[in-house]
Amino acid sequence: DTRKETLGFQTEVKQLLHLMIHSLYSNREIFLRELVSNASDAADKLRFEALAKPELLEGGGDPRIRISFDTDARTITIDDNGIGMSRDEVVSHLGTIARSGTADFLKNLSGDQKKDSQLIGQFGVGFYSAFIVADRVEVFTRRAGLPAAEGVHWSSTGEGEFDIATIDKPERGTRIVLHLKEDASEFASGWRLRSIIKKYSDHIGVPIELPEEFHGEEKDRPAEPEWETVNRASALWTRPRSEVTDEEYRSFYQHVAHDFSDPAAWSHNKVEGKLEYTSLLYVPSRASFDLYQRESPRGLKLYVQRVFIMDQAEEFLPLYLRFIRGVVDSSDLSLNVSREILQKDPVIGSMKTALTKRVLDMLDKLASNEPEKYAEFWKQFGQVLKEGPAEDAGNREKIAALLRFASTHGTDGEQTVSLADYIGRMKDGQNKIYYLTGESHAQVRNSPHLEVFRKKGVEVLLLTDRIDEWLMGYLTEFDGRSFVDVTRGDLDLGALDSEDDKKAQEEVSKSREGLVERLAKALDDQVAQVRVSHRLTESPAVLALGEQDIGLQMRQILEAAGQ
Ligand code: ADP
Numbered sequence: 001d002t003r004k005e006t007l008g009f010q011t012e013v014k015q016l017l018h019l020m021i022h023s024l025y026s027n028r029e030i031f032l033r034e035l036v037s038n039a040s041d042a043a044d045k046l047r048f049e050a051l052a053k054p055e056l057l058e059g060g061g062d063p064r065i066r067i068s069f070d071t072d073a074r075t076i077t078i079d080d081n082g083i084g085m086s087r088d089e090v091v092s093h094l095g096t097i098a099r100s101g102t103a104d105f106l107k108n109l110s111g112d113q114k115k116d117s118q119l120i121g122q123f124g125v126g127f128y129s130a131f132i133v134a135d136r137v138e139v140f141t142r143r144a145g146l147p148a149a150e151g152v153h154w155s156s157t158g159e160g161e162f163d164i165a166t167i168d169k170p171e172r173g174t175r176i177v178l179h180l181k182e183d184a185s186e187f188a189s190g191w192r193l194r195s196i197i198k199k200y201s202d203h204i205g206v207p208i209e210l211p212e213e214f215h216g217e218e219k220d221r222p223a224e225p226e227w228e229t230v231n232r233a234s235a236l237w238t239r240p241r242s243e244v245t246d247e248e249y250r251s252f253y254q255h256v257a258h259d260f261s262d263p264a265a266w267s268h269n270k271v272e273g274k275l276e277y278t279s280l281l282y283v284p285s286r287a288s289f290d291l292y293q294r295e296s297p298r299g300l301k302l303y304v305q306r307v308f309i310m311d312q313a314e315e316f317l318p319l320y321l322r323f324i325r326g327v328v329d330s331s332d333l334s335l336n337v338s339r340e341i342l343q344k345d346p347v348i349g350s351m352k353t354a355l356t357k358r359v360l361d362m363l364d365k366l367a368s369n370e371p372e373k374y375a376e377f378w379k380q381f382g383q384v385l386k387e388g389p390a391e392d393a394g395n396r397e398k399i400a401a402l403l404r405f406a407s408t409h410g411t412d413g414e415q416t417v418s419l420a421d422y423i424g425r426m427k428d429g430q431n432k433i434y435y436l437t438g439e440s441h442a443q444v445r446n447s448p449h450l451e452v453f454r455k456k457g458v459e460v461l462l463l464t465d466r467i468d469e470w471l472m473g474y475l476t477e478f479d480g481r482s483f484v485d486v487t488r489g490d491l492d493l494g495a496l497d498s499e500d501d502k503k504a505q506e507e508v509s510k511s512r513e514g515l516v517e518r519l520a521k522a523l524d525d526q527v528a529q530v531r532v533s534h535r536l537t538e539s540p541a542v543l544a545l546g547e548q549d550i551g552l553q554m555r556q557i558l559e560a561a562g563q
Pocket residue numbers: 034038039041042080082083084085093094124125126127128174258
């Protein structure tokens with residue numbers, strides 16, 4: 001009984017396959033990186049599960065990934081002795097995409113090949129990239145620990161359905177056979193495979209083996225080839241910084257982040273002393289499509305003494321740094337560490353503090369050394385970083401220094417002004433940082449509240465993101481200067497006025513006492529106070545907020561929520 005079945009791919013898989021095959025045409029070789037990456041993950045998972053259940057190792061076999069090819073038959077075979085998959089796992093892992101938000105993501109693809117190939121890279125192409133070069137893919141797999149008779153054969157042409165059957169598979173692990181398309185026959189070549197492995201997978205910690213070239217006579221060819229390791233096969237983060245090239249750091253990023261754009265920055269550190277751990281942290285250059293979704297993947301890959309423990313360990317970084325990717329390898333944690341333990345262990349707390357500081361320092365460096373790259377970073381992740389001052393009071397000043405704002409100094413509403421820039425442009429006698437929040441840049445730019453500032457040449461930060469008013473609830477000071485909302489109470493711009501200005505203002509106030517009284521009476525229960533203002537130069541009147549009032553943006557949010 002082989003329990004043969006034909007099943008349909010989930011709709012999202014069909015869409016992804018279609019898009020991938022058509023938009024990744026210029027970068028086809030990445031299929032190998034993806035399949036090797038999966039084989040390496042499978043070795044990691046086996047090593048981890050075998051800690052508790054040594055019988056899963058089935059008597060041995062060091063982890064390795066073997067890649068062979070047959071030029072005449074036009075096939076490439078990728079064979080690993082990792083964790084393997086059960087029948088149920090095959091159906092769900094190689095038939096669906098579990099990640100939430102996928103359907104929305106796919107809807108947003110434009111049909112423009114170049115743009116889409118970038119976006120798909122962000123999504124992580126994974127296993128399905130096999131169909132970039134193959135018109136038929138076969139998978140032979142057996143989960144470690146299951147009997148030999150519970151192997152699984154999966155095969156598909158990538159057009160909507162796949163066949164699945166139960167087979168005998170004596171060796172644990174997964175073998176994938178790619179039947180190459182005619183125009184992809186170039187990949188069934190030893191030197192081509194070797195160069196792709198060197199390029200993308202040199203950092204993989206598991207040996208990747210190719211058959212050794214055989215130069216003798218055909219009749220002497222051995223039945224089983226000699227295998228030769230082609231990658232460096234030592235976990236990249238365990239090597240000294242000076243021995244790792246930028247190229248290697250970049251391709252390692254693509255492996256851990258499932259993103260095939262280059263990272264914007266990275267920081268690799270070995271910490272010794274009371275706590276011992278190595279971290280390799282990356283700032284991506286682009287936000288993933290689900291950055292704002294609650295269950296989107298986040299966190300670091302956790303290793304303990306080089307043994308993979310878990311993906312997406314969230315406990316090492318605060319939420320506002322959830323876009324950071326990378327690896328942390330600890331020597332202090334137990335190999336049996338679980339998510340529950342991570343949440344309670346004080347060691348994790350100290351690591352989190354140190355890693356957070358690392359990231360903030362890395363961003364600070366990026367901002368000062370490569371301002372253009374930082375500007376791009378801000379566009380991608382600025383909104384998330386703005387959650388920082390509320391979440392992480394201890395680093396408020398550091399985070400504030402990383403924020404970028406639109407202001408009256410610029411004209412286009414681009415968020416490019418740092419608080420340091422602002423302070424550098426402060427007028428003599430000015431000791432406050434002025435800001436105005438609102439719905440849109442066009443609206444705040446024309447606000448009558450800005451008139452007096454324009455007249456005095458004082459810069460005002462213009463905040464129009466949804467999160468801004470909430471952010472300003474937590475930012476009270478920067479570099480010893482307090483923040484002042486220009487719509488609130490007395491502005492106290494006195495220090496900026498000349499003696500003549502002051503005298504003139506007093507005279508105006510006196511001469512308008514009668515008017516103020518009449519207005520106060522007429523508007524009695526609608527306003528708290530009426531006063532002569534020196535903040536306007538063109539508009540006759542303006543509504544201002546009291547020092548303690550809820551801001552306008554916040555009011556709208558509360559009203560919308562039915563409060
Ligand atoms: P990802 O690696 O991001 O999870 P993939 O599309 O590359 O996505 O792989 C989907 C899933 O299929 C993996 O998460 C894993 O569970 C399973 N898988 C793929 N290749 C292998 C393999 N060689 N051995 C065991 N499981 C695998």
